[in-house]
Amino acid sequence: MTSQxxxxxxxxxxxxGNRWMPIGVNKALGGKDRCSPEGAVISAYLSAVVEGDTIVGWLGNSAFSVQEVLPNGTLxxxxxxxxxxxxxxxxTDMEAGKAGIVGVSSLIAGRRIQEQNTGNLPSKLREAAFERATVQILDKIQGHPVVGVRLYDCFPVRR
Structure with missing residues (x-):
């Protein structure tokens, strides 16, 4: 355990297949990383807030990507x-605000980004990724050698 x-x-x-495997955080993915012999390359980068030895939440920048493999083997x-x-x-919303109009374009765009971040994957598959990431992260913060996890120190905001 740590006192961080x-x-x-x-x-x-x-x-x-249907299992999430940890990979190096800087690994460049390619055609050999397909989820199935003729499938796409599906990956996740999940970010958590950790306090001491506990995961206290997941960040909104956690995302899934689905990339088709091109005929030349690149993604x-x-x-x-x-x-x-x-x-x-x-x-657009800022311009509308200057004219006294309430803009909603940014709300719609935000929803589209959230949809894209799910990779349009089924919720059970996404949940399984968060479960695997939880195990990997907890092992890392307990000092075990772990592939695919990187820890970053947070510094207090100075005012």
Missing amino acids: GRRIAGCHLLLR APLDLTPARLALQAYD
């Missing part, structure tokens, strides 16, 4: 359209 204060833990997982690029639309939506 608040930290952030990041856990990188790869789906193999199709991630679709960043929702992020681009979100940036435009915030600008």
Whole structure:
């Protein structure tokens, strides 16, 4: 166990069949990392807030990605359209606010980003990833050698 204060833990997982396997946080994924022989490459990067030796919550930047494998064995690029639309939506809402109008574009864009972050995976598969990440992170904070988890110290905000 550790007497560390608040930290952030990041856990990188790869789906193999119906099981989540830990992989190095900096591993570059490719065609050989498919979830099934003809399937896509499905991975998760889950971030948790850790206090001492306890996970106290999951961060909103936790996300799942599903990437098709191209004929040449490389992965199709991630679709960043929702992020681009979100940036435009915030600008649109700010302009609307200047005119005294309540803009909702950013709320809609936020929902699209949340949908994209799920990778459109079934909830049971996502829940299994969080369960696996929990085990990996708890093992890491207890001092065991663990693949796929990185701990980051949080520094207090100075005012």
